[in-house]
């Protein structure tokens with residue numbers, strides 16, 4: 001049986017004085033697998049990711065997760081704009097892996113190889129990089145804590161299609177070469193289909209369907225998933 005690196009049981013979180021949140025969600029991610037969370041905008045994907053990574057405290061339920069690395073959609077907002085990339089990476093090591101701080105130069109060199117960037121990026125400010133390069137830095141920062149699972153919340157949504165493909169290829173490579181589990185969050189069915197082994201469909205904060213990627217895409221069992229599969233419908237809701 002495969003080892004679970006992350007398991008969520010009956011997780012509920014509701015925003016205060018609101019009927020929005022996530023309701024009774026159960027899911028798990030096996031070592032080395034890429035699991036997708038798919039659903040339209042506002043269905044609760046980021047809320048769920050924030051609960052799993054303890055950015056929000058769940059009202060009830062259980063979360064059993066090994067070490068998490070978090071990749072943001074809008075990494076621009078998460079990177080201090082006044083600091084060079086080299087400084088940002090070093091400070092991330094100081095914070096997330098202090099025991100290794102004295103080896104930070106070597107760690108940074110090897111992590112840049114992992115994300116296929118050369119060392120010239122270290123001398124740049126975040127706004128001097130392309131969107132794709134910035135997202136690679138976001139992934140590098142998540143990898144610096146040696147995570148067992150990456151939670152990637154819409155990691156390619158802010159990128160144009162060609163760059164999306166390159167970053168997806170990189171995420172797949174990291175999954176294979178490091179046997180790194182990935183919880184991949186997206187509203188884009190094409191992206192999820194390309195990368196995920198297993199998928200949970202979320203609607204109004206609840207899991208409405210789940211299954212192996214190809215099964216789910218070829219035999220969707222709910223109307224909601226059928227609608228998500230209808231690309232014209234998707235285009236209409238993701239303008």
Ligand SMILES: Nc1ncnc2c1ncn2[C@@H]1O[C@H](COP(=O)(O)OP(=O)(O)OP(=O)(O)O)[C@@H](O)[C@H]1O
Pocket residue numbers: 015016018020021039040041042043044045046047048187
């Ligand atoms: N701080 C908050 N207070 C109240 N409601 C919130 C708060 N943050 C988010 N929500 C609501 O909770 C719901 C779920 O939001 P969430 O950000 O998890 O959706 P999402 O699936 O990640 O959407 P997207 O695909 O646009 O990123 C939305 O209706 C949102 O408006």
Ligand SMILES: [Mg+2]
Pocket residue numbers: 045046047153154
């Ligand atoms: Mg979101």
